[in-house]
Amino acid sequence: MSVILSLTFYKMILSTLLALGFAGRNVVATHTLRFACSQLVVERLDPLVNPGANPSPHMHQIVGGNAFNTTMSPTGPNIAETASCTTCTFSEDFSNYWTAVLYFKAKNGTFKRVPQLANQNIETAVGGMTVYYISPDNKTDKVTAFRPGFRMLAGTAEKRTKADRMVNLFRCYDGYDSKMNYFPNPMGVGANDTTELPQKYCAGGIRVNTFFPTCWDGKNLDSPDHKSHVTYPAGQTLGGCPSTHPVQIPQVFIETIWDTGVFPRSEWPEDGIQPFVFSQGDPTGFGHHADYMFGWKGDSLQKAMDARCDVYNASPEKLVFPPEGCPQLKVQSQEVANKCAKAQSAVEDLDVCELSFDGWISRGNANEGGDRVARFARWDADHLCLD
Secondary structure, eight states: OOOOOOHHHHHHHHOOOOHHOOOOOOSSSSEEEEEEEEEEEEOOTEEESSTOSSSSSSSSSEBTTTTOOOOTTTTTTOOHHHOBSSSBSSSSSSEEEEEOEEEEEOTTTTTOOEEEBBTTTTTTSSEEEEEEEESSSSTTTTOOOTTTTOOOESSOOOOOTTSSSSSSEEEEEEEEEETEEEEEEOSSTTTTOOOOOSOOOOEEEEEEEOOOOOOSSSSSSTTTSSSSTTEOOOOSOOOOOTTSOOOOOOOEEEEEEEEEHHHGGOOOOOOOOOOEEEEBBBBTTTTTEEEEEEOOOOOHHHHHHHOOOOOOOOOOOOOOGGGGGGTTBBBBHHHHHHOOOOOSSOOOOSSSOOOOHHHHHHHHHHTTTSSSHHHTTTTHHHHHTTT
């Protein structure tokens, strides 16, 4: 069963969301919870794919509840009960969301971690991600919130080539204003959006959206590949779940904006190849992936889904729904959310890799081969420096 989102379905979802376009539309085709989750920690842990491993094979940026740990079993303690704080706007969301980390390769072969930017109308968040939960207009369609212990994975870390289907979309920004209104930012899928890392200089940052599946088998909290217990709908709308996965769950997707503009074009390698690489050794972006571990307290998420709350604070126009507009959920200030943090379990330098390109490529025994995939081919195998 494929768990890769079709381009047609992806375009359908994106075209319905004001939250993605910021284009001043006054129509809401779906109900959307949009909120900030500031950075919790950046470290090499992955309790979903590599439970018990400290460190895990590559670096991740993690947001959400501070119960994040080396091992988080589906049958273990409920993280909504064990966490004492969350970096998210909604104080009952102790879920964890995480992705690989983006790095910049300078002319001298060293690598530097790319910081994250806050998003529009949630500009006081400290990096992290913007999280979306989407439900359909039709309130007669049951949207079932996740159960304690539920987790899933979107994307494939090892992917390096374009496929017919995708889970990620990248956008190159030229700039932004004081309210983090980014430009250009067309509604839906823009003509210049890509399924791989942009090949040009993005002074305003690179945005990546990652969509999770919306249909569940109704039984399993996880599966061996962390994907098979969920899938995407058979049709082109929310709902339409196949008989193998008949339970409609919220459409979760996450949005990260990487501040690539802090690295001037003059610092790019002389060969002109785009210099950014994800921490699992992926210079293409095709291997971008995201992990989700449910941790909403009690039935709070179910209440919000039943009410079809609209909270997205995403428009520079009049149509703005603040978090307080969903009385079913408790809200904390961004200042309080920003204070929630976790010390690294796998302690290491996050920001600079002093090992030269020639050094790690030689140690890794990779054949440079003249293309960007070959040039980073052995990063993952040896977990060098930043990986």
